[in-house]
Amino acid sequence: MSTQHIVAAAAAKVSIGATGGNRVAVILRRGDILPVGVADEQLERLIDRGLIEAVEVEDAAEPDEAEDVDEGVYKGVKVPDLKAEIEKRNSDREDDAKIVPAEPGNRPQIVAALIADDNKQ
Structure with missing residues (x-):
């Protein structure tokens, strides 16, 4: 604190x-x-x-601390491929329905955004 x-x-x-x-x-x-x-x-x-x-x-988590996210089907997928998947999904969506990873937008946030989108469907 x-x-x-x-x-x-x-x-x-x-x-x-x-x-x-x-x-x-x-x-x-x-x-x-x-x-x-x-x-x-x-x-x-x-x-x-x-x-x-x-x-x-509360102090922000250290940048090198990994957030505990069960990556599921995204385990082992490279970050550029994850970003490409988000762009592909967002291409047909309205602005308010687009996937936007939380800040700072590193791997844990990208994976969490994709998993949340998977759970919506």
Whole structure:
């Protein structure tokens, strides 16, 4: 788990950049996530004033961690062939019915999208 800060007020202005260098002001609206580069002192001040709040978020899985997907009939099929299969299936479909793998669109997400499409049919 890691901590991120979101805007709790209707709007908040933050400065991004090095303390001794050029800084850029950014206006954020309620629910926006604060960008990286906001000084710790400014974060504390904004929290004390109730303009932002800290929230705990789950860390993204490491990129080299494989997701547990039973690949079934797609086991051993190369990624370019899997992508070609998606393109073939999508060629006759409306936009809202097309297969779109989840981000980041690596092998586990491509296989999961194909398996989900198989289960629809």
